[in-house]
Every structure is written in structure tokens, then in C-alpha cells.
Amino acid sequence: SFNPMGDEIVFHSSVASRIVSLPRARRGVRPMLQEFHSSISESREPSLSGEEALKALAIVLAAYRSADEGGEVLLSPV
Structure with a gap:
């Protein structure tokens, strides 16, 4: 299980x-929000x-999606 x-x-x-x-620098979305701010x-x-x-x-x-469907998922170019 994962809590962002x-x-x-x-x-x-x-x-x-x-x-x-998780190492402190990798904990959830908080560091991303701090960087954005x-x-x-x-x-x-x-x-x-x-x-x-x-x-x-x-x-x-x-x-x-892969975890939910139990199989390979192909990525489309973004």
C-alpha cells in the first residue's frame, strides 16, 4: 500500500x-509541492x-493500470 x-x-x-x-527526500508529494511553491x-x-x-x-x-489489470501496459508518446 502507498500513501502519497x-x-x-x-x-x-x-x-x-x-x-x-522512504528517504526524507523521497517522501510523498510534499517535496514536490515545496519546490513548486x-x-x-x-x-x-x-x-x-x-x-x-x-x-x-x-x-x-x-x-x-498495469497493477490493476495484471499485465503489460504500453505507453503512448506524450
């Missing part, structure tokens, strides 16, 4: 579950462009 604002991910399999703690406050471009963010989102959504 959390600090860990729980992996489940048919035989066991495993908890993985800072870019606005400092009148600069964010570290990740909108185009690159859309590509990353497409990958994440494909991963969710």
Missing part, C-alpha cells in the same frame, strides 16, 4: 509483507518542467 503523503511503502505478496521506509516565490522555473511532469505522470498512471 507518507514516509513508507508496504509491499504485499502471497507469502509476506515488507515495509520500506519556492519556484513561484522566487520567480523562477520549477526544477521539473510541465512537459517532463506529464511524462512522469503517464508512467505512474500506466503502472497503476
Whole structure:
């Protein structure tokens, strides 16, 4: 299971579950929101462009779809 604002991910399999703690820099969406806020406050471009963010989102959504459907999902060019 995964909580986007959390600090860990729980992996489940048919035989066991495993908890993985995320490093502070990788914890949820909070660092992304802080970077976005800072870019606005400092009148600069964010570290990740909108185009690159859309590509990353497409990958994440494909991963969710793959997990839901239990198979391979092909990505379309963004």
C-alpha cells in the first residue's frame, strides 16, 4: 500500500509483507509541492518542467493500470 503523503511503502505478496521506509527526500508529494511553491516565490522555473511532469505522470498512471489489470501496459508518446 502507498500513501502519497507518507514516509513508507508496504509491499504485499502471497507469502509476506515488507515495509520500506522512504528517504526524507523521497517522501510523498510534499517535496514536490515545496519546490513548486519556492519556484513561484522566487520567480523562477520549477526544477521539473510541465512537459517532463506529464511524462512522469503517464508512467505512474500506466503502472497503476498495469497493477490493476495484471499485465503489460504500453505507453503512448506524450
